[in-house]
Amino acid sequence: MRTLRPQYPLHLLCRVLEVSRSGYYAWRNRRPSKRAQENARLEVAIQAAHVRTRQTYEGLFLRGPDGEPVPVQYMEALYLGSAELIRQRISEITDDISSLLVIGHSPGIPNLASDLAWASAPQEADRIGCWFPTAAYTEFTIDVGWSALADSDEGAHLAHVQRPKHAV
Numbered sequence: 361m362r363t364l365r366p367q368y369p370l371h372l373l374c375r376v377l378e379v380s381r382s383g384y385y386a387w388r389n390r391r392p393s394k395r396a397q398e399n400a401r402l403e404v405a406i407q408a409a410h411v412r413t414r415q416t417y418e419g420l421f422l423r424g425p426d427g428e429p430v431p432v433q434y435m436e437a438l439y440l441g442s443a444e445l446i447r448q449r450i451s452e453i454t455d456d457i458s459s460l461l462v463i464g465h466s467p468g469i470p471n472l473a474s475d476l477a478w479a480s481a482p483q484e485a486d487r488i489g490c491w492f493p494t495a496a497y498t499e500f501t502i503d504v505g506w507s508a509l510a511d512s513d514e515g516a517h518l519a520h521v522q523r524p525k526h527a528v
Contacts, residue, residue, distance in 0.1 A: 447472055453506040470489065479513040493523055501519050
């Protein structure tokens with residue numbers, strides 16, 4: 361009714377939708393349910409995190425060899441994606457791409473980093489799985505095609521883990 365109200369008179373909407381006028385006004389003035397309020401807070405938190413992710417990338421000022429900004433592709437699915445989903449997206453990268461930066465959130469990113477590190481650095485893989493604070497990152501060298509990472513950790517070698525100093 362809310363979207364149709366500007367176009368049609370209230371008495372017509374109430375008759376067609378079989379709603380009393382008093383019922384319409386009670387509904388319109390009713391406070392949102394506890395569940396609706398929780399959903400609204402979650403939506404705000406998710407939107408804020410999306411903005412933070414973009415700000416994280418933009419703050420890196422990444423440039424390619426030609427000095428141009430590195431192209432970016434935002435994928436909503438990666439935001440809270442599982443390690444498996446992120447791995448699948450990485451495996452879809454064409455092999456003409458030699459470097460890849462994935463920015464995401466927990467638990468997907470730390471789980472994927474731990475999985476990829478397991479073959480080359482099992483002890484560090486355990487640490488990553490247990491302790492990967494906000495703003496931490498991992499760097500890997502990959503000596504296989506991206507598609508090989510779809511179902512294997514072989515070919516991924518942990519090069520570096522960086523955790524923020526305040527989290528050490």
